[in-house]
Amino acid sequence: MSYGVVKGIAESSFVPSKIPNGCTPIHLNLVARHGTRSPTKKRIKELDNLATHLEVLLREAEEQNLSLEKLPGWLKGWKSPWKGKLKGGELIIQGEDELYDIGIRTRARFPNLFNDDYHPDVYAIKATQVPRASASAVAFGLGLFSGKGSLGPGRHRAFAVISESRASDTKLRFHDCCQNYKAFKKSQEPAVDKLKEPVYDEITSALRRRYRLNFTRQDTTSLWFLCKQEASLLNIVDQACALLSPSEVSLLEWTDDLEAFILKGYGKSINYRMGVPLLEDVVQSMEQAIKAEEEFEKIQREQALPHPPKPPQKRNWRGHTVAPFGGNNMLVLYSCPANTSNKHFVQVLHNEHPIPMPERIVAPHLKHDYNSVCDVKLEQQEQKPVAILLITKQLLCLAGTGVHGEMDVIHSVLCGFYVGKT
Template identity: 60%
Template sequence: KTRTSPLPTESEGQRSKSRLAMAPPATPLPFLVLLATLLAAAPLLPPAAAAEPEAFDVRRHLSTVTRYDVSRASNSVVSAPAISDECRVIHLNLVARHGTRAPTKKRIKELDRLAVRLGTLVDEAKQGPDTASLKKIPSWMKGWESRWKGRVKGGELVSEGEEELFNFANRVKERFQDLFDEEYHPDVYSIRATQVPRASASAVAFGLGLLSGKGKLGAGNNRAFSVLSESRASDICLRFFDSCKTYKDYRKRKEPDVDKQKEPILEHVTSALVSRYHLKFTTQDVSSLWFLCKQEASLLNITNQACQLFNEDEVHLLEWTDDLEGFVLKGYGESINYKMGLPLLKDVVQSMEEAIIAKEENFPDGTYEKARLRFAHAETLVPFTCLLGLFLEGSDFEKIQREEPLDLPPMPPQRRNWKGALVAPFASNNMLALYQCPGNDGKKTSQDQKNSYFVQVLHNEAPVSMPGCGNKDLCPFEEFKV
């Protein structure tokens, strides 16, 4: 096993300046050799810039447990590309993750076990000879109980998640006013979700925002609307990860490797916490405490308990372990991760083709679909994001085309594009807007169309360029669908 060298006890002022020191791994794994070298040699934070550094906020570093509004505020968006006034949006595809949720039943049990474990650690410290070390134990830890203690159900959409989707829908309605000015019909505005309650509840919250004021129900003039779902066993568009045996086999085979890659980080942080608080933490304790930090910060807005156990350097490293897991098991780590999402991409392209036919043949409004709105999971959104080629490093897109393996996301303090807090926070989404522009610039399409059609991709509501389309902001549809 890889072992970390013990860290000396550090004062509060020294924590942010800590350095990692790790012994080389006993096993000849190239990744662990590289990891140990980086941890031993590299400072964890980049040199201070001339400008005033932005205040550290742990809520921006919770990987895929990050709240949507926090993620959007953290994302530096370049100005949106100019779209000609003569162009108008004629169709919208949306693929969204569910909003902020409660911890699952399995995780609730983990937090209950953590409460028992923390009680044991505190009791052991009280019985030890060094009474002075008791002052180092955080006061919240004494007698701590999980906020979810006694609950036998979990994973549901919480009120904050409802607000995320409701407010998101209002912004979508404002951005694409011409698209949503028509009377609601389920064949015009198709809303789909998986059969998992938090996904369908997210669809309902979005629908309430989108159709607010469109009906006669209650003070908000709401109206009823339809949400369609496929069975879990046959939903190859939104739950392809459940029905793809090749992917299941890959994940089962790869998970132990990911755990081994995360182990040096957990051992280092464990060593630091043992030295800092004089409690006999294990790596499992630290893993559970990091999970507790994410739940407290994201769901309860509490950052001065579990999260305060870790200094900034350690938060960056723990965040990286989460991002590494998402990259390998859901993202670019293996082509099967995103290739299994091709039925979803095919469904998106088909909906655009149908919208183009409707426009070319002058179908009257109300007789064709204008939006296809889908609500699912991170395991849906991340592969779809990869199919669009987003969040790659350098020449990675060319490597993907050649089906070559990609390097893992760079470790802190190096910058990286793949961050779970930006790729797939709660309520994360990809929107694909189809625009119709007059004329075709003298270029005949395969269908000899009278108009030109372009696709704009927005990730978490921010326009992004498409690597598969020469990094264009607006991709000609014929080029997009190739």
């Protein structure tokens, strides 16, 4: 889902901690997904196959003289909007705007953090080698430093974007380097599909009755993907999405959330433990900013978490709000007056909205080593990540993968460390 749609959605069931009086921000970390992108090459082929199969279904229905009066006109002769594209997955203009605007708002929100003259060691921008991620980093930087340079009428400035090799990027592409995670994901995908099957079978049967076409489960899968792409990329909600009832949309969203929760979210600990290098990097950057080591108490061990409840029950884990295109997490370090109870305060924001975060939650996870989590065969393991952006006054990072919804994993890295322990 596009960032503009979910940015205004703020969870109202909790009240975040207030920033103590007199505290001023001295350091910022931001982790975000790449902006809105076009469908990947694999998904473009899937939509082409859907168009071909729809032609077959319509021809069969006509040969059987079935009444198709309830069938929407757009389905007859429909072709994928991305038909003929040889490549996909690139950042589109909408995605550029999303990250550019986040950059502008970030500087406007924390102006004092960006008063220093630009230097790559002070404002370090890092991106994975995925093109849409590095393009998002550039768009973000253009917004962040707009008016700060001398290039062109917009007074832009040049800035560095650094990338690690895909094969060794354990901070931003840890899922690619984590063999145990890959094995876990492969082993769990069939079970996840089994959990989703009853919903897809139910909706497929309903579509058959409603439109008198012999839809398959794959058709339903592709139509649901088309609905999401039309809504987020083309602002079209009266075609594929209109084929489904509101209750069917809710159920399909739940299947997406269920899959992301198990394979990418904090449903399994490997999903966030493999992100320990990123967590260490964030923590160390804050420690360097305050030039002091902090000691955190150990907290109770994790307990297994239930799957997201099925509609109509309410649930907190919603993939479209956790990790939309451009979705982001910020950790803002504040320096507080000497007469306050704590010298420093950390504020956490998700999609630019303050959220609560329990204290003393990091140390128990830093005891895990990336190599032991990812390279040693353990009995239970898990997940896969994201296209992300991490910024900080001393660290800006943008990462990306070819996986749809990849930001779920990074959100789990920063949020999953405390879920189940408080």
